[in-house]
Amino acid sequence: MDARIGEVSTPARLAAPAEGIGREELALAARNHGMPLEALRHEVTPPGLHYVLVHYDIPYATAEGWRLTVRGRVRRPLSLTVGELRERPATTLRVTMECAGNGRARLEPRPVSQPWLVEAVSTAEWTGVPLRLLLEEAGAGPGSAHVVFTGADHGVERGVEQDYRRSLPLATALDPAADVLVAHTMNGAPLPPQHGFPLRLVVPGWYGMASVKWLRDVQVQDSPFTGFQQAEAYRFRQDPGEEGEPVTVMAPRALLVPPGFPDFMSRTRFVRPGPQRIEGRAWSGAAALAAVEVSTDDGRSWRPAELEPGGPHRWAWRGWSLPWTAGPGRHVLTARATDEQGWTQPVLQPWNRGGFGNNLVQRVDVVCLEAG
């Protein structure tokens, strides 16, 4: 490695106590973005409001000349144009996707990286070709156990020059129930550049790091993938030396549509006294949702919210709501989701060194004004 890379691209670190968000974190926050929480009103997130996390640069890609290769331990390697993929029978899935680092900036100590608060989640309709059909066409296996996906985004991370690359177990990639898609269309239009144009992987139920954007290569192999984004990044660790556990499916979580109207700077919400409807959306990548509970007294008491029926979109968030009568004064609203495996949201902050998989309950400060 060129020594100059290591001078610039330094190891992961934790912020010091009371260290404010720094210039580098701010530069990431200015280019990446969450979904403004009022967009929770939309069942499918409108174009341009879907959260964006880009590790390196958004490639300046054209569909012409783009090839998706499927190779490695396959009997019939494929090299497909975008047009050839678009001509195949397509599947459309409504998928809620969350960044694995969502909530990182609320942790203490704060892992220094993309400083998300709570808004790195959105839902889109992805259209494309099921990955398993491409793997079957290529004759993947037998005997192979892993599939490695390579994107066209290129950069350096903690001293390692790389194309963005992640893997899945071949069993997951081939499982019809896992619904893994090679998507060419988002909400009925070609993928926007920041969402992976012209092709991306979509792994429903998993945090977003699995859904490799600007997908150009699928490699089937016998050995586990040990690249940076699999073995170094995206692992649950308490200490830097640990091997850690891989980050995979999304933890259950509920978010509230912000009630009333905001203060520009503090984002505190104002409402008028009287009947309100607290509403929001909830999801879990691990299992179907079982319940959403709401507290209007900062977690001292909880009431079950009405959860919209689970419809045909098993990978999408579900709406929930609860009536509330607001009285003048300050209130803290919060909601927590529980899935059918009994996994629920903590009210005290767990911590891990990468700031991954955080699903602490959201607290929404609301000031109810006098009638007027």
Place this chain on the structure above:
Amino acid sequence: MDARIGEVSTPARLAAPAEGIGREELALAARNHGMPLEALRHEVTPPGLHYVLVHYDIPYATAEGWRLTVRGRVRRPLSLTVGELRERPATTLRVTMECAGNGRARLEPRPVSQPWLVEAVSTAEWTGVPLRLLLEEAGAGPGSAHVVFTGADHGVERGVEQDYRRSLPLATALDPAADVLVAHTMNGAPLPPQHGFPLRLVVPGWYGMASVKWLRDVQVQDSPFTGFQQAEAYRFRQDPGEEGEPVTVMAPRALLVPPGFPDFMSRTRFVRPGPQRIEGRAWSGAAALAAVEVSTDDGRSWRPAELEPGGPHRWAWRGWSLPWTAGPGRHVLTARATDEQGWTQPVLQPWNRGGFGNNLVQRVDVVCLEAG
């Protein structure tokens, strides 16, 4: 005013020396977003990459039932549906728009507000009805001097509950050369929610605060508008007590397409040795561009860049480029634009209390690796 508003919504302030970006600034940075600078490669910013600044909430609007009223000192008040506006002859303008607060987070001391670095600028093609045609149809004036525009976004700012509202001189609003548009279409599609769906004002050449989103009312009046966003916010001041000067047209500015590839965390750029092409785009809202100069030695020497010819899009940025041979080591690239009025970019940081109209030259750190 309800006393509870003032408890939450506090006066503007400056950050203390060495005060990092705080939670409130971060919450704004997470919901608003700049244009990732690699998108400077696109002459028209692709959907979803255009910078976004929303003061309050994005209204949950439908086109059905939306009305644009034109009233006040007019002879024939108008109340138009979105369909009625769409049926009128349309004009399309390619417009570069920049947030008035772009660069604020680089100021010392830092005004505490939306913490932009340099990326709050983009270019879109806006289609709609020239404002002057609507004012003429309504019979605006004579004698009136001001037009007030009201958006549907509602919130509190520095203690003041308000709909977002701005004004223009009637002479500007009626001037065919000013090209002010009531837009219903962005890049050939209905406006996205965050860009003003279903209708917004577009004031070419001005900072973005003038282009009122979610436009629902146009009021012609004799007296100057003294609302919050005109008389309190968006003014150049050194001290809080000053009346200050209004923020209007965009200062000249050039930005570079980031060369090579980035480090994830520091965003430092890496290139390989050899011939490169430094390129970027430049604009001025005040006058036509005259020149762009580039420095590859942190401002010690400057060379003229090749500026693309001014085409039919007088309100849009223009591309520029310069060849450069990179040698191993660290470099600071910078560019500065000058317009035909002789207005150019400072290399030392001017300052104002709101952090507006900043056009300090951009500095891009580049590490050229060894050949390999």
